[in-house]
Amino acid sequence: MRKIITVIFLVASFVIGVKAEPLSPADIKSLLERIREKRAAAPSMQADFQEQRKVHLLDEPINSSGKIWFQAPNKFRVERKGNAPSITVSDGQQLWIYYPNFKSAEHYSLAKRSPLDAAISAITTALNLENVEHTFHIIAAKGEKGYDLELTPRNPSMKRIFQKLLLHLSDDLFAERTDMLQPNGDQIVTTYQNPNHAAIPASQFEFTPPPGTEISTPLGK
């Protein structure tokens, strides 16, 4: 019985797959133009997210969930819940990661070149998609619901951080799922739910460590 269900699932997947239509370069250009218009009309986004990270150092994936706030082009705030909560805040120049359980925070400067720059731009790329055609080779297909984009970095600095970014957009052109594959084998799959495009106060992208927080600058910058 289990085998039959598997076969049915595979056939169904194949049929669904056949229905995905690859987009021509002109169609991709047109799609990106529509995305730009959407972002211009609604530069803010907040959503619940679920994330699964496969880290090469670990035997099993790490699952987490929380809420994300994003303001184009590069401000964001991520609040993770669960056993290992954290708050990640970036105003595009600085990045803070605060660990309430440890009462510690890490501070990174994004202005100077660092390994984090590309990782951050991976997040912002997924949620913003501004000028992606300049920094990525793009393959896209129209699915039954929404669009699937495969972004391969052009730049070596990006390539060092991730090999490929698979992005599923809803029919209204907002990210629903991202799948980032890194050169060291790490993989991060994120799904976004309950999106909302209401304006976000600027304070949401600012962070002041609570008193008594131990602050470190791991990259020394």
Add this chain to the structure above:
Amino acid sequence: MRFSEKVAFLVTERRGLMWSVVLLIALISVGILMAFLRLDTEVLNLLPQGFDSVEGLKTYNSEFAQTRELTFALLCQPEDVDKLEEFAPKFVERLRAQPWCVRVLAGSPMETPDGVRDLQRIALPLLLNLEPEDFDRAISLLQPQKIQERLAQLRREIESGSPRPEIELTLDPLGLITPSLKPFAGNAAMETDQPLTSPDSTMRVFPMVTNQPSISAFDCQKLMKQVNAFRTPALEGWDGGKLEVFITGRSAYVAEISLSMRHDIVATVLSSIALVGAVFFIGFRRWLPLLGMGFALLLCCLIGLAAGLLIFHRLNMVTVGFCAILVGLGVDFAILIYGRYQQARNEGDGHRVAVADAIHSLGRAVFFGALTTAIGFLALVLSNSSGFIQLGVLIAIGISAAGLLMTTVFFLFVPRGNVPLRSDWILGAVRNYVRRMQSRPRSILAISAPILIALLIIAIAPQIPLTFEANARSLEPKNSRAGTALSLIMQKMPVRWEPVLGIVRASTEQQLHDFWNAIAQHWAELQRAGKIKSFSIPNALALSPREMQHNRRKLASINFDAARTALQNALTQNRFNPDAFASAFELLNQLQAAAAPDYKIPSWRTQLPPGSAWWFLVERYFAQDSLTTTGFVTTNAPVATQEQKNVLARELPVTGIPITLSGWSYTLTDLVPWSHRQLLLISALMAIFDASLLAILYRDLRLWLVQVITLALAVAAMIASMKLLSVPLNLLNVLAFRLVLAIGVDYGIYVLLVWQRSHDVARDLTGVVKPVVLAGLTAIAGFGSLGWAHNPTLSGLGIACAIGLFWSLAATIFFTLPAAVAVKPKLPREHFTEAELEHA
């Protein structure tokens, strides 16, 4: 028979003998040149000796790895920055594939898996080299409980989304490598210190090390030929706009300088000969004497170069200007002698008599002219610059030879027959001038004196500055590709100002370690006190056999089996992937092995692969001899004054530790006062010598005063012209002043001796002024031809001299003579014997 008649007899009646002697001298000189010719292309050898900073620069330039390092830079258009980033790895791959490439730095080694692996390879000696308390703190992490706590904590941090634990565990799974790098903590990351990408991303820089067998000029030329051939294929596959390749480095400079030396020799000698020949021909309309003059000058050059090689063994780049200068100077003698010879022939004397007459009447002037010029150039011995010492000695030898050859060998080329000139407009003009000067000297002085005084005022007026170029670029060849590349890279890259180098040599590893440890403590105190901004030193890699032995004994107390088990358990409990921690187990094995007293710890130099990017960091600090090292001090502001330098020289050294402080900026603070001292002190000494010589020669206060004032006004006019024409002084063309003094004295001697001793003043002055004018013009042409040299030192020297000689000549003709006539210092006729008067 008088000396002049003996010489006339030899050159007219014993020509075969004379030719044999000439050929013998020429053959010996050519033989010496062919057997011993060695060129010294090191630009630093032009700098004066006796300064520690200069010696330090030479050590850094010759003994450290930068001698074989080239820097490639790719510069694209602003719209192509993404394409350049994509293209860069392809370029690096091609560069690495070149047979002359040993390694390339394409980015911070910490960003590559190979770089991290290389660092893990050398972790053991670095860890064992820690100070005892740091080592104790580090190995305490091997306690089973601490291993478990650390990994559990890192696991929680990974879950929280921090990138830090991943970075840390990838590099340093046991937590021991980071402490072992602590001595590097003061050293900024390589990428920060030497950025490889410009802020606008249009330029990317790729330092690389070549495998050239030696650092000789010929090997540099050979390498650069291959490197330049790589320029075109290197850019294959580039599909953007204009992409330029720039290459700089010592080899690029040496190749260019040595090639430009060849160009400079050919260009300056040919142009000098052409210009001098043109002036001579215009003056005398004779070909054979011109050929004779050229031959005699060539022989002088050969003699000077051969003697120079025997004395110095290698000829410096500045001495390539020797030939042009010698042509400019030696031609004076030929013109003077031939002018007098022709005058005698025109008055009906035969060939032999005219030769004897020319030698007799002008031999004294030529002798004193050669003497003052030779001593003027020999004064360069006081410059302390080996290049200029060579130049001075070679010219002193050459000019002495010229004095001798122009009064002997030159006449071998003068034909016995004489065809009088149909019209000599130069002689006519000179005759008119002399006549007017004799009758109305004050009218000429009324024009020349105000001009010279106005120039004197300009020369001393501080409102119009005389530019002084005190930078290394003033020593580079003009339009140097390597120089352009370097200045473009420095312009594009936000580098801080140049650090001060502290070069330390030790006799043992332990001593080197102790030296740097003491220096580290001292410099750290200076940094805390705000006296310096930062510093970076090689103490992490300067291993201490004593500390290592001490630390190894402590390893014996560690239970490595327990540590291994704890690590394994922590990995399992926290669900880490054991494969990702293989290097942790490897380091534990190495530490356990090192605990055994008989175990020989491999040197980190053998553990680091030859292609590792870490070598770029290592070789910043270590010379080829690993006991010669350097540290770098970043000062609070660029070192620009001698006061700053003196403070650093006082503060940076540690008592008992020999350290040589250097760096270009630091050295220039020594060299600028040196140049000023050169200009003032040695020129003053020269002036005193000249003044004394003139006093002995004239034995007449008024004539002596006229000549001294002329020299002062000529030098002032030279300075004023350089100010008005914006001709900068550089570290070395300040030496032009003494040269102008030496030649200016000669012109004065030629005309004033004749004025003083002649009984037919109009005839004799006309006879000497024309050759002096022609000699002056040829000397100006000779020195001016140095302006074609690629080497700015040489061209700067030539231009400064040409300006100075112009004013010396002008002041002699339009000031010295009319002033001498005006003050009427002429000696009474009875002071001379009949014989003297006959030939005066």
